Amino acid sequence: MPQALDPGRARTMDEFIAELRLLKAWAGNPSITEITRRVHTAWHKAGRPRSEWPARSTVGNCFQVGRRRPNTDLLLAVVHALVEGDEASLSAWRQALRAVLGEAEAAAQVSAYDRLPDTRPPLIGRAGLLRQADALLGAGGAGRAVVLEGMAGAGKSALAFHIGHRLIAAGKIAGPVLFAQLRGCGVDGPAADPTAVLESFLRLLGVSGDRIPYGLDARAALYRQLLADTQALVMLDDVADEDQLRPLLPGTARTCRTVITTRQTLRGLDGLTKLPVPTLSPDESLELLRTVAGAQRLGSDAASAHRITDLLGHHPLALSIIGRHMREHPAWALADYYREPLTTLAMEGGARASLAASDMQLPTGARRLLRLLALHPPHELDVHAVAALADQPVATARRNLDTLAAAHLAERTGPGWYRLHDLVHAYAEERICIDEPASHIRQALRRVLAHYENRTAANSSAPLPARQPGRGARPRRFKHAEAWADVKLPSRPDGHQALAA
Structure with missing residues (x-):
């Protein structure tokens, strides 16, 4: 079996089925009828009664996504038929399936309640954000969904709880209160399955177990029907992405208020008002x-x-x-x-774990770039310097930087310009020494230093301005400062001075 086929990459049942489809193609794309014949032959040799042999349609269903309760015995029999008895390959697929089912079981464990947490951490500042939330969700704001987005540890959940309790105290919530912790950052397990969240919400809304539909769409439809004429409050804490959030929104229930927190920049959803939660003044x-x-x-x-x-x-x-x-x-x-x-x-006290949770959600290219950015001084940097640092095309560097910005692990400061927060830079400094070999670190430093030397030479007639301290100046020691001792870092072309190292 080629290395390109790796069932261990699958984290969900749908991803496992996608790998199974690739395996079918690798095996010569046998027909469902042929796969069924091979399964029947294997089970006949194993002494299994004919009454247990699967029908052709049942085997075909093994290649369909969206299945919540797969027949693991049959799935492995299909794999066995495709790898033609290769026990090493079958063992790898068996292990991957166990891992996927374990993830699915963990994702089905949901923390959902009919009230908000009673304990609220102290809220310092955020007066402007509270005023905006009051305006959006107050008397004229029913049916609106507010998204509090920001970096790990910015205080989004604390702010959300204060907003929710203020709405309740002001008498704006006359219907049910629904609160769910969706584990989008993955600290306490995999992201909550929205199908399981809806089951919990429906039970909290008084629906008995025998009346709860099986499928995601049917549950979402009933959920929205029950909320349609209520002045409910729905709070969804730590959303992973749009796919997890979409079925949990009250939809056209215009009397509901919804408060959402997330570390991601959510796109493609109508009716959401985003309130970025920055660091403090x-x-x-x-x-x-x-x-x-x-x-x-x-x-x-x-x-x-x-x-x-x-x-x-x-x-x-x-x-x-x-x-x-x-x-x-x-x-x-x-x-x-x-x-x-x-x-x-700060790192030992919890900041490292919080940042690591965001880091783990990144695709491979963005994760590696985050580590390489530790080699650059804590300073604004442009996409061309990043491309040199990572030895990749500018378009790829821009795409990875935008991924970091969407996860609030980097900040856009101008067209093509970015910076890392102090703690994110410190986290990246820790990780690069663990995840990148010294030879790769030296090569990356040489590339980016050469980039700046070439830029300086090309602009020798117009020397770059000296750097001036500004907002976010960082007196923290930079591990690679010696390599940058003689480098003049540029300012943005829009006239804003780059931040000092």
């Missing part, structure tokens, strides 16, 4: 640090406190982690939270 960052650590812990050393918030890139999760560390370690002076110790503490 400097003053909000200081307030969050003071709230978690305690006002006395920060004392009067405002300069050190501001430096800490700057080094953390005003990231809510990282600020909360460091604030807890300050509260629990009174012997640490503020001056001790500097550079590497600060970043390491």
Whole structure:
């Protein structure tokens, strides 16, 4: 069996069936009738009674997607017929099927409730976002769906819970409340199966088990019918993608309010209003640090406190982690939270795991590029420099950068220009030493340095301006600073100065 056929790549039943179709083509594309004959022959030799032999139509169904409860015995018999008894290949397919079914079973485990969580973390800042949400979901906002999107740890869920509780307290919700944790980032298991989520929602809406339809579309239709004339609140936390979200939207139920959180940029869905959730402002960052650590812990050393918030890139999760560390370690002076110790503490406290969950959802090309971006100073960079760094066409580099931006692991700062948040850059620095061989790292550095040298030579008549500190300036030590010591990084052609390293 060629290496191009790899059932281990399958993560869902539909992906497994897609691999099975490829196997059929590799085996010479035998007819369903021929495959059925081979299965009958094998089962006859194994002594299985004729009453258990599958019909031709049943064998044909093995190649159809959308099946929730596959006959695993028959699927493996079909594989056996296609690989003509190759036990090594059959073992690989058997293992892949077990993994897929395990994922499916885990995806069917759903956390759905008829109320919002009672505990709410403190919400610092976000006044502007709350006002926008109130306007969209208030008296005239029924039937609207608000999407809170942003990077890992930006505080999307906390904001969503506050929005939901405000709607309930204001008497805007007179119907049922439905809340589901959809596990889009994959921290606590695979993304929740929307078919299973709908089953839980229908039960919460009073539908008995014998009245719940089997298929996804039928469940979604009944769900929307039951919500059509209610002033319900639907909260969908940590959405994976459009396919997971689409059947869970109330649809034409114009009296419902829906609040969605996601790390992804969702496209192709009508009726969604997106509210990006950025990092905090400097003053909000200081307030969050003071709230978690305690006002006395920060004392009067405002300069050190501001430096800490700057080094953390005003990231809510990282600020909360460091604030807890300050509260629990009174012997640490503020001056001790500097550079590497600060970043390491934030990573160890949970930022690494949160970023890794987003990283794991990326396609291979974007994941590798994220690591290579650690070789560039924490500075705005353009798509041409990225193409040189990754040794790939500009179009490919742009596509991978856009994938990172859609996952909120990179930020577009101008046409063709991008930057990484401080913590994302620190995460990439950790991963590149693990995932890339030293020889590849040296080659990538040579390529991007040569790119800048050539650019400087081509523009020698118009020297590049010196870099000036700006928003997001990063005094954190850069591991590859020595290689970049003599490199002048360019500013954007639109007149905005690139951020300082």
